[in-house]
Each structure stands twice: as C-alpha cells, then as structure tokens.
C-alpha cells in the first residue's frame with residue numbers, strides 16, 4: 251500500500267525537473283540542496299520559505315542537520331558512503347558532499363561525467379576525474395514519505411503590490427498612455443499617405459493632391475516628434491518617482507532588519523538585491539505602457555493588413571505565431587541562465603568589495619596574487635554567464651530575422667502575383683508591407699515585454715529576500731506611566747532571567763540559562779575565556795539579538811514590551827569591532843546630530859581620554875576620519891567610539907573590550923572616568939586592571955554558565971599581574 255502510493259507519486263512526476271535554487275546566505279548550500287530535492291517531488295519552495303522553518307547556522311549545515319530538516323519536509327533520507335563507481339546506483343536527485351565544505355545535488359550520472367546543480371553556481375556537468383577530486387564519498391538520498399505534500403510555498407513579492415503602493419503613479423501613467431495613443435495615430439496614418447501618393451497622385455498626375463498629402467504627412471511628422479518627446483519626458487518622471495519611493499522604503503526595511511540578517515549574507519549579494527529594483531523599474535517604465543499599446547495596436551494592424559492585403563495576412567500571422575511559440579518554449583531556460591548571471595555578478599562584486607576592504611591583510615600576507623586568481627575565477631564565471639545570455643539573445647535574434655525575412659520574401663512573391671493578377675494595387679501592397687513590418691515589430695515587442703514581465707518575478711524574489719524578511723520589533727510600546735520615559739537619564743537596573751541563546755537551530759547553545767541582576771548605578775565586569783559567550787551576552791543586553799528563551803528586563807520591564815528603539819535610546823554601547831563613519835571626529839562623536847552641543851562633545855572626549863590628542867591635530871575636532879582611509883590609530887578610534895557612546899547620555903553603558911587597544915596610562919584614565927559615571931555599567935574585559943575597578947566581576951566558566959568571581963580572586967590575580 252505504502253510502496254504503491256510512493257510509486258504513484260514518483261512515476262506521476264517522472265518528467266518533472268529538479269529546480270535550480272541558488273543560495274543566498276554564505277552557509278545555506280545544504281538547505282538549498284534540500285529545497286531542490288523537495289521541489290523535484292512537487293513541494294516547491296525557495297530559500298526564504300525554508301529559512302522560515304529552519305535557521306541555518308552561519309557556520310554551515312551538517313549532514314545530520316539535513317536529515318533532520320528532510321524529516322520536517324516529510325522526506326525520508328538515507329546517508330551513505332560510496333565509491334565513485336557506485337554513483338549510478340543512487341536514487342536521483344540526491345545530495346553529494348562536495349569539497350569537504352559544500353553540498354551539491356546530483357541529477358544525472360553518465361559514463362564519463364555527472365550533472366550536478368551547485369547551489370553556489372547553478373547546473374553544470376563535471377567530468378569523472380574532477381568528481382574524484384571534489385566528491386568526499388558521502389551522499390544523502392532523499393525521497394518523499396507517505397505524508398509528503400505537493401504544494402507551493404514560494405514567497406515572492408508581487409510587482410502589482412509594489413505599483414499599488416507607489417503614490418502619484420496612476421495619473422502619470424494615464425498621461426503617458428494618452429500621449430502614446432496620439433503617437434500611434436501618426437504612425438498608422440503614414441502608410442495611408444504612401445498608398446494615396448502611389449495610387450492616386452502617380453496614376454492621375456494630380457499635383458494639387460500631392461501637395462495636400464505632403465502637407466498632411468508633414469503635420470503628422472511634427473505630431474509624431476512632439477508626442478515622442480513628451481512621452482520620453484513623462485516616462486522619465488514616472489521612472490524617477492517609482493525608483494525614489496521604492497528604494498527609500500526598501501532601505502528603511504533593510505535598516506530595520508536584525509543583525510543576524512547581515513551576518514549571514516555577503517555584502518555584494520545585498521547590494522545586488524537592491525539593484526534588482528532598478529531592473530523592475532526600468533522594465534515597468536520603459537516597456538510596460540508601450541507593450542500594452544503594442545498589444546492593442548497589433549489587433550488594429552491585423553485589421554489594416556486585411557484591408558490592404560486580404561489573404562496575404564495569413565502568411566504574416568503564421569510567421570508571427572511561430573515566433574511567439576518558440577519564444578515561449580525557451581522561457582524557462584532563459585530565466586535560469588539569467589538568474590545565474592545575477593548570482594555570479596553578486597559573487598564577483600562581493601569578492602571585490604571584500605578584497606578592497608581587507609587590502610591591508612592581503613598585502614601583509616602577500617596574498618594579492620592568490621586573491622586575484624579567485625577574483626578572476628569569479629569574473630570569468632560572471633562573464634561566461636553573461637555570454638550565455640547574450641549568445642541566447644543572438645541566436646534568437648538570428649532565428650527571428652530568418653523567420654521574418656523569409657515571410658517577407660514569400661509575401662513579396664505572393665503580393666506581386668496579386669498585383670499582376672489585378673487583385674490589389676501597388677499602393678495597397680506598399681501600405682500592406684508597411685503595416686506588416688509594424689505588426690512584426692509590435693508583436694516582437696509585446697512578446698519580449700511579456701517575457702520581461704515574467705522575468706520580473708525573478709527580481710521580485712530577490713527583492714523579497716529583503717522586503718519580506720522579519721524586521722526587528724523596534725516600535726515603542728510604552729509600559730506603565732513614567733516607567734520608561736526616554737528622556738529619563740537616571741541609571742537603569744538590568745535583569746537577565748534564565749536566558750538561553752543559540753545562533754541557529756542546528757547549533758549548541760552558547761548561553762545556557764544565564765541569570766544576572768545589575769542594580770541601578772552598579773558597575774560590573776564580565777570576564778571569561780575567549781569564545782565563552784561574553785560578546786553574545788552583550789549583544790542580547792544591547793538588544794542586537796533576542797534570547798532563544800528567557801528574558802532581559804530593564805527597570806523591571808521586559809525588553810520585548812519596551813520596544814528596541816526606546817531601549818536603545820537609553821543605552822550607550824561600544825562593540826568589539828565598532829566602526830566610525832566617514833565624516834569629522836566631531837560628527838562621529840555626536841553621531842551626526844545637527845544640533846550638537848560642542849561643550850558636551852569636549853567633555854565626552856575628555857572622559858574618553860582623547861580630547862588632548864584631538865586638539866593637537868591640525869584640524870582638531872574637524873579632522874576627517876573614514877572607514878577605509880582612517881587617520882586615527884586603533885586606540886584613538888576606540889576612544890572616539892567610547893566618547894560617542896557617552897555622548898548619548900545613556901542610563902546604561904555596555905562596553906565590549908573597549909580599552910583593549912590602549913596603553914596602560916590611557917586605560918587607567920578611561921577606567922577612572924567610567925568609574926565616576928553615575929550610570930549603570932557593564933564592562934567586558936580581559937585585563938585585570940579594568941576588572942578591578944568594577945563593583946563585582948562575573949566570569950563565564952567555559953560551559954555557558956556565568957558565576958560570580960570573588961573580589962580576592964580578582965585582586966590576587968591583579969597583584970600577580972603587577973608582580974609579573
């Protein structure tokens with residue numbers, strides 16, 4: 251019974267293809283492979299859909315995780331170790347472990363080669379010799395269980411929704427439509443002029459009629475030029491309106507996404523997804539209205555062709571119909587090669603950006619040529635992918651020219667015979683040819699735009715990765731009156747209640763039931779071995795990550811009810827790898843506040859022990875700092891970042907190794923200043939001198955637990971370190 255059911259399902263979809271799903275996040279090749287296998291059996295999903303069910307770790311997915319996710323997708327799985335020669339015995343499609351750090355889907359095994367879908371690059375054939383180098387010998391078969399459901403869970407953003415949400419677009423589109431109709435009128439009238447000249451003027455040698463027709467044609471020409479200009483102008487206006495509104499709202503959404511979204515993605519990919527909006531806008535503004543008119547005009551042109559050429563119309567209709575069918579048949583392939591182009595472009599630009607950002611490390615390690623090699627590989631893949639699309643276009647245009655050229659010759663042959671037979675006049679035939687050419691161009695344009703529109707769904711899916719990702723809960727949901735007035739700068743108390751945290755479903759917990767209570771105005775230190783979870787705890791305290799279970803409370807109010815935006819207004823934070831932004835030191839300390847208070851800026855810089863060094867610089871507080879070409883030393887940057895945190899007049903200050911780059915004297919100065927701040931402070935530090943100035947020290951024990959360290963221990967180790 252079970253096998254019957256299974257067999258039915260498999261045989262029912264025997265001609266279906268494994269969909270190509272390309273990975274977005276650096277470490278989600280395993281999930282993409284599973285989504286492809288599930289898609290092959292009829293459970294269509296994309297990465298956002300599978301991500302909703304299962305968050306992959308930034309470090310990647312193991313075979314065990316894939317078995318577990320497969321189970322959730324109602325796929326039965328079998329992991330096995332095998333030799334290269336046994337690949338043809340596998341149940342396809344199946345997942346292969348590749349290069350020890352990657353997964354691919356095996357879709358076909360031939361004598362000397364196999365076909366795989368690599369979620370990083372797309373479908374390709376790999377020669378046996380290459381397979382023996384890349385395949386680790388581990389494979390995962392997956393097939394539907396009885397509970398497996400065929401369904402479509404793809405999450406995409408609809409272009410119509412985007413348009414509907416854009417204000418002022420309807421009227422502008424109507425204007426373009428009206429102008430375009432005028433333009434069409436002029437275009438349609440021209441061939442009638444030619445026909446009249448040939449049939450009436452030439453035959454009857456009527457000079458007056460000739461003048462009249464030429465004047466009418468000149469007027470039509472003026473109308474054509476003026477309307478074409480007005481339309482181009484109006485299209486520009488619509489385009490800029492669309493792109494401005496869409497980009498602003500997508501940027502707003504991007505800024506609302508949690509830190510984990512960015513940690514898991516390559517920067518080039520995020521940039522490329524943003525760029526997809528440009529393509530959507532271009533297609534909509536340049537082609538949408540025109541193609542609508544093309545469709546409309548085609549019907550009218552069929553009528554005109556019938557009027558002037560009679561049955562010659564059939565030839566024109568057959569060739570255009572044939573062209574449309576071929577175009578529609580190859581759409582699927584065209585879409586997938588276009589998608590590969592986008593992904594390769596994103597990978598190439600990610601690698602490029604990373605190389606520029608890490609130029610110092612590259613130089614010092616003498617890695618330029620190795621890095622160059624990898625970048626060239628990415629570039630070649632990108633160029634090849636673009637070439638594939640261009641070749642396809644070239645082939646298609648050649649087929650189109652052949653088809654329409656052949657039908658023209660046939661029409662001339664049949665048309666001239668019809669003239670000689672006295673069925674139609676020369677003028678009518680010339681007009682017919684003009685309308686037929688217009689018809690071919692219109693239908694071509696219409697079909698192209700329909701395809702471009704369908705391709706928009708590809709860009710819609712890419713934008714959806716940002717637009718439909720779950721944003722942070724930042725709204726201010728104020729609790730009991732007065733409890734969290736954001737202008738209230740009194741020190742806050744903080745409580746962490748039985749917090750567990752893990753970075754992904756398939757990872758072990760980093761924090762295991764941490765509880766911690768910090769009274770208002772207290773200064774506590776957090777210590778522990780590297781990788782024990784100090785930064786992770788600080789991210790939870792700063793609201794950058796949310797606990798898997800448990801609660802963080804500020805002044806007795808859970809962070810979830812206070813809202814992250816209101817909470818962050820009260821927190822000053824120095825992250826381990828905090829950044830300055832392009833601008834002056836003054837602007838960086840004030841975080842680009844336009845109504846900054848210079849005296850308070852100076853006071854903060856003094857507390858952060860950086861004031862004297864700033865005023866000694868030729869441009870003082872106006873000295874420019876930047877992300878790449880920063881003019882500040884590591885320790886100076888750290889102190890400017892600290893001044894920026896204090897400038898906010900926080901009621902809670904969180905410091906993650908904020909003095910790690912400093913010399914003893916500066917560290918002492920900052921410690922003394924921080925010690926005197928009348929606010930609650932939580933300081934992560936390795937150095938004993940910093941820990942010694944806190945009221946108490948909590949230490950991670952390496953097993954995810956936080957234990958209070960006795961003062962004597964700290965002082966002893968301090969004494970020890972001074973003795974050293």
Ligand SMILES: Nc1ncnc2c1ncn2[C@@H]1O[C@H](COP(=O)(O)OP(=O)(O)OP(=O)(O)O)[C@@H](O)[C@H]1O
Nearest residue numbers: 308309513753760779780781782783784785786787
């Ligand atoms: N974004 C992340 N995704 C997955 N795992 C992470 C992430 N960030 C940190 N980890 C892991 O969480 C654990 C704790 O890291 P954390 O940065 O909190 O340690 P730490 O105590 O601050 O170390 P250090 O003193 O070296 O800064 C480590 O095992 C680390 O590999």
